[in-house]
Amino acid sequence: xxxxxxxxxHIKWIYHLQQKKGLVNTNSLAAEMQTKAASVTDMLKKxxxxxxxxxxKYKGFKLTEMGKKTxxxxxxxxxxxxxxxxxxxxxxxxxxxxxxxxxxxxxxxELIQRLDDFLGNPSFDPHGDPIPDxxxxxxxxxxxxxxxxxxxxxxxVSSVSNQSPEMLEMLKHHKIGIGSTLQSLKHFAFDGSIExxxxxxxxxxxxxxxxxxxxxxxx
Amino acid sequence: xxxxxxxxxHIKWIYHLQQKKGLVNTNSLAAEMQTKAASVTDMLKKxxxxxxxxxxKYKGFKLTEMGKKTxxxxxxxxxxxxxxxxxxxxxxxxxxxxxxxxxxxxxxxELIQRLDDFLGNPSFDPHGDPIPDxxxxxxxxxxxxxxxxxxxxxxxVSSVSNQSPEMLEMLKHHKIGIGSTLQSLKHFAFDGSIExxxxxxxxxxxxxxxxxxxxxxxx
DNA sequence: AAATAAATTTAGACAAATCTAAAAATATTT
DNA sequence: AAATATTTTTAGATTTGTCTAAATTTATTT
Numbered sequence: 001x002x003x004x005x006x007x008x009x010h011i012k013w014i015y016h017l018q019q020k021k022g023l024v025n026t027n028s029l030a031a032e033m034q035t036k037a038a039s040v041t042d043m044l045k046k047x048x049x050x051x052x053x054x055x056x057k058y059k060g061f062k063l064t065e066m067g068k069k070t071x072x073x074x075x076x077x078x079x080x081x082x083x084x085x086x087x088x089x090x091x092x093x094x095x096x097x098x099x100x101x102x103x104x105x106x107x108x109x110e111l112i113q114r115l116d117d118f119l120g121n122p123s124f125d126p127h128g129d130p131i132p133d134x135x136x137x138x139x140x141x142x143x144x145x146x147x148x149x150x151x152x153x154x155x156x157v158s159s160v161s162n163q164s165p166e167m168l169e170m171l172k173h174h175k176i177g178i179g180s181t182l183q184s185l186k187h188f189a190f191d192g193s194i195e196x197x198x199x200x201x202x203x204x205x206x207x208x209x210x211x212x213x214x215x216x217x218x219x
Numbered sequence: 220x221x222x223x224x225x226x227x228x229h230i231k232w233i234y235h236l237q238q239k240k241g242l243v244n245t246n247s248l249a250a251e252m253q254t255k256a257a258s259v260t261d262m263l264k265k266x267x268x269x270x271x272x273x274x275x276k277y278k279g280f281k282l283t284e285m286g287k288k289t290x291x292x293x294x295x296x297x298x299x300x301x302x303x304x305x306x307x308x309x310x311x312x313x314x315x316x317x318x319x320x321x322x323x324x325x326x327x328x329e330l331i332q333r334l335d336d337f338l339g340n341p342s343f344d345p346h347g348d349p350i351p352d353x354x355x356x357x358x359x360x361x362x363x364x365x366x367x368x369x370x371x372x373x374x375x376v377s378s379v380s381n382q383s384p385e386m387l388e389m390l391k392h393h394k395i396g397i398g399s400t401l402q403s404l405k406h407f408a409f410d411g412s413i414e415x416x417x418x419x420x421x422x423x424x425x426x427x428x429x430x431x432x433x434x435x436x437x438x
Numbered sequence: 439a440a441a442t443a444a445a446t447t448t449a450g451a452c453a454a455a456t457c458t459a460a461a462a463a464t465a466t467t468t
Numbered sequence: 469a470a471a472t473a474t475t476t477t478t479a480g481a482t483t484t485g486t487c488t489a490a491a492t493t494t495a496t497t498t
Contacts, residue, residue, distance in 0.1 A: 006455065026476055039456055041477055046454095058463055058476060089333040099327045106325075108318045114308040225485065245446055258486055260447055265484095277446060277493055 001050070005105045008074050009033065010043045011052060012104075014063055015071030023060035072136035078104035079125035079132075080115050086126040087119070087178050093126055093163045109134075126178055128159030128215055146206070146214045147194065149184040154199070155216035156181055162213040170210060175201045182216065220269070220289075224324045227293050228252065229262045230271060231323075233282055234290030242279035291355035297323035298344035298351075299334050305345040306338070306397050312345055312382045328353075345397055347378030347434055365425070365433045366413065368403040373418070374435035375400055381432040389429060394420045401435065 003011070013032050017024045026044070030037045044061060047053040052067035063071060081103040085091040091099075113134060116122075123139045124130055130138045143158050157180045160171065171177065174196075181199040188194070192208030206214070222230070232251050236243045245263070249256045263280055266272040271286035282290060300322040304310040310318075332353060335341075342358045343349055349357045362377050376399045379390065390396065393415075400418040407413070411427030425433070 004454080027474090036457065037476065038458080038478080042455075085330070089330070089337055091329075091333065095329070099325070099330055102325050102327070106318070106321050108321075110310075110314070111304070111308070111318055114310065118308055223484080246444090255487065256446065257448080257488080261485075 002107070003070065006043070007047065008070070008105055010040075010047065011063065011067055011071045012074045014053070014061070015068065015075070018062045023062055025060045069136045072132040074104050076132040076134070076136075077106070077112055079129055080112060080119065080122075082125045082127070083119055083122050083131070083178070084115060096126065120179065122179070123217060124158035126159055128161070141217045141219060143215045143217050146182070146184060146196065146211050146216055147208070149216060151185065152183055153218055154181055154183050155218040157214060158217050159215045160213055161215065167210070167213065174198060174204045174206070176214070221326070222289065225262070226266065227289070227324055229259075229266065230282065230286055230290045231293045233272070233280070234287065234294070237281045242281055244279045288355045291351045293323050295351040295353070295355075296325070296331055298348060299331060299338060299341075301344045301346070302338055302341050302350070302397070303334060315345065339398065341398070342436060343377035345378055347380070360436045360438060362434045362436050365401070365403060365415065365430050365435055366427070368435060370404065371402055372437055373400055373402055374437040376433060377436050378434045379432055380434065386429070386432065393417060393423045393425075395433070
């Protein structure tokens with residue numbers, strides 16, 4: 001089935017809200033989407049008619065299985081584009097979200113599958129949010145802080161929680177980026193710093209202050 | 220200024236039509252865009268009000284300088300995305316156009332500048348059409364058929380006019396793709412075939428039949 | 439140049455997505 | 469549980485982009 005941009009946006013936000021609260025109500029969706037309650041009601045009727053939404057007047061609402069699948073596909077597209085913008089085009093993370101809000105509505109399924117492969121089937125976007133697969137399944141993989149990483153275990157950098165220019169400069173210098181493979185070699189008790197091997201590159205030392213912002217995953 | 224998708228599409232098609240015919244008329248634009256003359260008239264008024272169009276009732280129309288710049292920016296986006304889809308994601312050329320029709324309306328200027336750089340500032344899209352720069356300037360570079368290329372001159376593959384599976388298989392085998400650098404080494408009068416050096420790869424022989432579909436440029 | 443044909447525009451309707459203001463339903467307070 | 473407040477929905481308007489059908493202008497033909 002084919003959805004308008006507005007429909008996709010509503011579905012996406014309902015998904016996010018129901019993840020926290022179960023049932024969603026009109027006002028909170030309107031607030032989240034910066035629109036009015038009456039507009040939300042109109043859209044709810046439309047989504048119900050398309051069998052994307054379980055909705056009874058005045059009783060709140062939540063997505064059907066089909067609605068959830070649709071939401072997860074939009075979220076998948078959003079996060080893959082974020083990864084692309086950040087890792088391939090070198091965008092600062094603050095700028096990535098707004099552009100992905102547009103790109104997530106491009107409709108071609110083959111585009112997304114090819115983009116996914118081109119990016120190396122990443123599991124997390126640059127904010128550390130998991131990227132659903134084409135079936136809507138969210139990867140079971142956990143993320144760890146580098147400081148928690150078992151010694152010598154190879155792991156892939158999935159996100160960096162502080163993206164200040166100073167942090168980015170430091171990561172660039174050590175050739176650490178999202179997608180880099182690294183190994184934790186040693187912890188120093190004196191100052192909490194750790195020695196890291198960045199695969200295909202040199203070894204380096206990261207202060208605790210830096211390391212606590214770097215997240216990785218492994219299988 | 221900010222334009223709707225429909226406005227951008229009208230501007231783009233007016234540009235293409237006026238390139239051939241100078242003044243554009245309502246019916247031919249409607250035919251090209253698969254819409255009705257009355258709808259075109261409505262849009263013409265809007266574009267005139269925004270100073271994108273020179274238009275007098277019943278007299279035909281053409282873009283103002285500002286309209287042309289807007290058109291060229293949409294065309295630039297379209298062709299850069301086509302290049303991306305083809306060269307980076309490996310799409311067959313028949314599929315590239317439809318997806319680029321959607322992507323061309325993504326609004327971020329920084330996105331396009333970064334995409335352009337990421338792609339290596341290509342001069343031609345995979346169909347051989349020139350890609351305007353960010354000022355709307357179309358590259359002055361000419362394309363040549365490989366058969367016309369002076370011996371030993373290094374040139375870059377810009378497009379391939381026949382993209383049948385058989386052709387693509389052959390190109391893949393010789394590691395020739397859009398963006399490849401090559402040199403013509405020798406012409407054989409007997410069958411019209413040529414010997415080509417594909418830079419960073421081996422030398423190979425292309426039949427005239429194959430070679431006549433390969434276009435290159437150099438400066 | 440009058441009649442006919444073709445192209446273009448206008449007038450008015452329609453669908454999608456939104457809004458405001460009023461009405462209805464539900465929740466909360468006293 | 470009655471009164472009040474909050475939430476949600478309805479009714480009707482608005483904007484954008486499209487359409488059909490009729491009217492108007494321009495072009496072509498006899």
